[in-house]
Amino acid sequence: MRKPYLKCIVATLLLCVSAVLPTTAQTKGNGDLTRENLRDSLRQAMETLSFHPDSVDLMLRKASWNLQLEQWQYAKDEYDKVLRKEPYNVAGLFYRAYANDKLRRYKFARLDYLNLLRIVPGNFEAQLGLALVNQKDQHYTDALDGINRLVTAFPDSAVSWAARAGMEKERNQLELAEYDYTEALKRDPNNSDYLLERADIRIKMRKISDARHDLDAVVKLGTPRIALREWYNQCKQ
Template sequence: MDYKLYRKSIVLFVAISWQLTVHAQNINWRDSLRVLNKEIAQSAWNTDLHLRKAAVNLELQQWQYAIDEYGLILQHEGQNPAALFYRAYASTHLRHYDVARRDYEELLQIFPRHQEARFSLAYVLQVMGKKMDALDQLNQLIEQCPDSAIYYASRAGLEREMKQYDAALYDWQQAIDRNTTEADYVASQVDLLLSLNRKEEARRALDAAVRRGIPRGVLNAWYRRLK
């Protein structure tokens, strides 16, 4: 068999297998949903059952059903942290950013050190165009968790959007220092350096990454841009 045709056949097989797996998982989740609906109908109010039902809605990407279920939970328990967090998560998928923001902010009033909520709020604020507010949330996260590479990387990405290039380069380096083999951080740092026509610094950053153990082949596209 021709190698290219063979490779395409393998790719097609993997894709079909993946789709069948997802389909089977969906059937299992729908079975779970039927069981939970039956239990809810036959029981007095049970928060755990409703949380489990809403979680299945999320797995099935039934965002509005999940939002409705979490809303029902919050009618009974106005400060339920799981309901607030995951209703905001579902609202984000529907691009109801104002609603998501309110839920994240309310959750942070209850649990000010809830990192996932603050990180999610920063994302929502950034999408809403409230970049200074998003930056403030990321600043708080870094103060709270100074060893997190992903928080520094997220702040660097936002600072680049805000054209705060020196701050972004500093934060990319902080992210790299905390996760020395993450090629995406290096690529983002080098991309910014090249956009500023700072090729020698970009080369040094790439060479340092290779010395740290990142395969040169992963970075070849960036080396080619130095020519």
């Protein structure tokens, strides 16, 4: 069974400083870069940086390619260099926090998010990142307090409701999680991730008819029925 933290929530985190990441104009085909394209871009960034080693913009560019190649340590090291030069660089703090999270250096990720929130109070993505890091690091009270504040501050955000639902699901608070995924779906009704998470919760709650309805909605949105065979089989038990 899938883990509750949604890829769409992670994607939202990565929108924080969109100018740092390569734009779609730099991609080929349908906009998806292959790993070889990414490696080529990284090599070009490294070569350019060798001629301008003090350029923060180029450091950020190189680190963005490291992130996309999932080279978390290289990315973190590059953001270290950025932040030594510019301690209040918002992009550097945000993406270093993300890299630290991936490296399971939760204490350091937390510090970066907190420092970012001192610079940009109330920033949605930093608050979300901080809450998720606290949850992963088993700081459950801080995580829940943070996500509750986020839902209160951004009640129209489907992501905030879904993030809280994910935390509740991890704690086996299934009725609360079902309610929050329902609220998320009111704001983003065609989100197949939210539908599948709610279906999984409803199966656990033995709300089989409702779960099957969610699975059918996921299929209508384009997911092959065979890909959901595990969930449909559970609806037969």
